Amino acid sequence: MIRLMLRSGLTICLEKVSALNLYRMAWSALICETEAWKELESHVEDIKKTHLRELMSDEDRCMAMMVESEGMLLDYSRQCATVDTINKLFSLAEAAHLKEKISRMFNGERINSTENRSVLHVALRAPRDAVINCDGKNVVPDVWQVLDKIRDFSDMVRSGAWIGVTGKPLKDVIAVGIGGSFLGPLFVHTALQTDPEAAECAKGRQLHFLANVDPIDVARNLVGLNPETTLVVVVSKTFTTAETMLNARTLREWISSSLGPEAVAKHMVAVSTNLTLVEKFGIDPNNAFAFWDWVGGRYSVCSAVGALPLSLQYGFSVVEKFLTGASGIDQHFHSAPFVKNIPVCSR
Structure with a gap:
């Protein structure tokens, strides 16, 4: 048995010399070993x-560091980099x-190696007729089934x-969630408040996000709210997230103590x-909105996590x-191409 210490400090036991050879091959393929990295x-x-x-006095350089698409303009000229720097970064990406x-x-392969999952947040906003497969199944119809349910429910409310x-x-x-179930939706909510169309549509309505389990923060969120006119959206994939469920139970008690236990079915829904x-918990399963294990938490704003509230x-x-x-x-x-690709250039 060969014991090999990795640079990370972890120890791996290799039972065969062939395994060691495989390790050497993988190690040599690290990005820091490439010529592009060294350059x-x-x-x-x-x-x-x-x-x-x-650098900013070079007009040609500044113009070369602007990328526009879909009405968005990325200007990264105020970075300490030359066009040659950017080209070397593109070479590294290649x-x-x-x-x-x-x-x-996009092909639905399991690129999340730590959890052996696909990463398909792109399917959450794909057109209805798109085809994006996960394990041989087109997931887009499932996405739109949930979106249609959100449309119908939100229209009724x-x-x-x-x-x-x-x-x-x-x-x-009140949307109750934590981490990715809170930050993304709050970010979009903040942005939409300054959009004229969205602001007009939101007149007379309030949206609160509750992530903090501090009872003072809970009380602050409830100031001015009436249980009779309040809907609570509990966001938890497993419905076991400790912080979320603590707040959910607190709000359930707030509703039931004022309106009776039967009110939970009309005043609380789940994602x-x-x-x-x-x-x-007391929520009608028909009022639960699904999402999938290929939705990473930080990318879940386009799922029911964000779309519903x-x-x-x-x-x-x-x-x-x-x-x-x-x-x-x-x-x-x-x-x-990379040179015109806003996500690539902005990273």
Whole structure:
């Protein structure tokens, strides 16, 4: 048995010499071993001697460091880099087989090696007629089934067809989640508040996000809210996230103590895949909105995690425009050459 210490400090036991040979092959393929990396590493020492003021005086350089697509303009000229620097970075991306990796993601391959999962947030905003496969199945119809359900439910709530247990319309929404179930939706909510169309659609409505388990923060979020006119959206894939479920139980008590336990079914809905625990909690499983294990938390804003609370606040038509814009950038990312590719250049 050969014991080999990796640079990371981890110890691997290799039982066969052939395994050691495989390891050596993998090690030699690391990006830091490529010529592109070494050239860039050497270039760094030169660029350190150059002041940004000097670089900004070069008009051709500045124009070369602007990329526009889908109404978005990326200007990265205020980075301490020359056109040669950028070209070397593109060479590094090619050495890392970035183009092939992008295609693998869109093809539904399991590029999340730590969890052995596909990474298909691009399917969450794909057109209805798109085909994006995961394990041999086109997942786009499943996505649109959930989106259609969000459209129908949010339309009912916003129109007053869905009312609270006392007969009053639900004008206020509290989205309970943490991490990716909170930050992305809050970010989009903040942006939409300054959009004229979205602001008009949101008149008379309030959207709150509750992630902090501090009871003071919970109380602050409830100031001015009436359980009779409030809908709570509990966001937890497994419905076991400790912080989220603590806040969910607190809000369940807030509703039931005022309106009775039966009010939970009309005033609380879920974004989850664990229908058993959703029902056990007191939420009607028919009012649960699904998402999938190929949705990474930090990319989940385009799933029901973000689409449901945002549709309740702004209407599905506004959210659909957001999804369409995201899909446009996805296609740009997939097809544009690196030199004109906003996601690639902005990284």
